[in-house]
Amino acid sequence: MIVVLTGAPGAGKGTQASKLSERCGHRKVSTGDALRRQVKLGTPIGQKAGALMAKGELVPDDVLFEVLREELGPGKKGEVILLDGYPRKISQAETLETLRESHPVGGAIQLEVPREELIARLSGRRVCEDCGATYHLVNSPPKNGTHCDACNSEKLIQRSDDNPESVAYRLDVYEQNTRPILDFYKKSGCYTEVDGSKGTEEVFQQLEAEIKRIQKA
Ligand code: AMP
Numbered sequence: 001m002i003v004v005l006t007g008a009p010g011a012g013k014g015t016q017a018s019k020l021s022e023r024c025g026h027r028k029v030s031t032g033d034a035l036r037r038q039v040k041l042g043t044p045i046g047q048k049a050g051a052l053m054a055k056g057e058l059v060p061d062d063v064l065f066e067v068l069r070e071e072l073g074p075g076k077k078g079e080v081i082l083l084d085g086y087p088r089k090i091s092q093a094e095t096l097e098t099l100r101e102s103h104p105v106g107g108a109i110q111l112e113v114p115r116e117e118l119i120a121r122l123s124g125r126r127v128c129e130d131c132g133a134t135y136h137l138v139n140s141p142p143k144n145g146t147h148c149d150a151c152n153s154e155k156l157i158q159r160s161d162d163n164p165e166s167v168a169y170r171l172d173v174y175e176q177n178t179r180p181i182l183d184f185y186k187k188s189g190c191y192t193e194v195d196g197s198k199g200t201e202e203v204f205q206q207l208e209a210e211i212k213r214i215q216k217a
Contacts, residue, residue, distance in 0.1 A: 001079070001080055001081070001103075001104055001105075001106040001214075001215070002072075002080075002081045002083050002096070002103050002104065002105045002106065003026075003080060003081070003082055003083065003105075003106055003107050003108075003109065003211055003214060004083045004086075004087070004096075004105060004107070004108040004109070004185070005017055005082055005083065005084050005109055005111065005207075006108055006109065006110045006111070006178070006181065006182065006185075007110055007111035007112065007113065007196055008113065008115075008118050008170075008171055008174045008175075008178075009118065009122060009167070009170045009171065009174060010113065010117075010118040010119075010121040010122040010125070010167075011111040011112070011113045011118065011196045012111055012113070012121075012196050012200070012203060013084045013085065013111060014030055014032070014033070014084050014085075014134065015134060015200065016111070016200075016203060016204060016207055017030065017082040017084045019200075019204050020082055020204070020207060020208065020211070021082065023204075023208075024080075024208060024211070026079075026080040026081070026082050026211070027079060027080070027081045027082065028081075028082045028084060029068075029071045029072060029081055029082070029083050029084065029086075030084040030085050031064060031067055031068060031071070031084070031085040031086040032053075032084070032085045033084075033085075033132060034067050034070075034071050035049045035053060035059060035067060036053075038067070039053065045063055045066065045067065048060075048063055049063060053160070053161055054160040054161055054166065055161070055166060055169065056161050056166035056167070056169040056170035056173060057169075057173070058088060058089070058173060058177065061089075061091055061092060061095065064086065064092065065095055068086055068095075068096075069099075072099070072102075072103055074102060075102035075103050080106075080211065080215065081103065083096075087178075087181055088174075088177060088178045088181075089177040089178060089180075089181065090180055090181055090184055092181075093181045093184045093185070105185075105188075105190065106190065106214045106215070106217070107190045107191075107192065107210070107211075107214035107217075108181075108182075108185035108190055108191050108192075109191075109192050109193070109194055109207060109210055109211075110182055110191070110192070110193045110194070111194055111196030111203070112193055112194070112195060112196055112197075113196040113197045114197060115171060117197055118171060119167060119168075119171070121136065121139075122162050122167045123162065123164065123167060124136045124137040124138050124139070125158070125159065125162050126156045126157065126158060127156070127157060127158075127159055128148040128150065128151060128153050128155060128156055128157075129153065129155035129156075129157050130148065130151050130153035130155055131148060131150050131151040131153065133148050133149065133150040133151070135148075135156060140200075142156065190214075192210055194206045194207055194210065
């Protein structure tokens with residue numbers, strides 16, 4: 001079963017999906033992470049996606065569908081897949097429905113965070129180039145200052161799309177294209193909202209409880 005984590009860039013979907021994966025054993029699938037891997041490897045998909053991603057543009061649906069199908073795999077009974085970054089528009093939500101035999105969507109949880117907070121989070125975000133762990137220069141810097149806590153790499157970089165122009169653009173793209181999918185899930189009766197501006201642990205606990213409720217439904 002899929003649980004869609006929705007929310008604007010910087011809302012904490014990736015951080016929370018990683019925590020839920022570590023602590024509850026759910027599987028995280030992030031289309032953004034998958035695309036960044038393809039860009040790093042220089043694959044044909046990566047070559048199509050790289051420039052669009054740096055500007056904060058959405059990558060075309062057909063490319064995304066290919067990435068998504070590969071990442072989801074055949075689907076195992078009882079498995080919960082936390083989907084981070086997909087769907088980002090109505091057409092993608094409809095496409096996801098075509099996979100419902102193997103991957104039914106059990107719920108969609110929106111992490112709601114005010115725009116000013118999103119801008120502050122994204123502009124201070126740093127990512128480990130080697131293992132993907134994320135930090136914030138002010139709110140959650142690495143413990144030893146310059147090295148990744150998880151893998152000790154010193155390659156803590158700013159994502160190419162976390163510059164001010166791309167951040168503003170991505171938030172606009174979110175409002176125009178992605179926010180409408182919330183109505184799609186409200187209509188299908190599987191939508192809930194969590195206040196993503198609270199502390200990481202509090203948000204985690206609310207998400208964990210929501211996912212348990214979805215599993216029982
Ligand atoms: P994320 O890490 O989820 O913020 O995604 C980073 C970038 O990857 C986005 O700004 C898009 O360029 C691209 N991307 C990720 N997921 C999708 C998607 N579902 N549809 C289109 N583009 C996507």
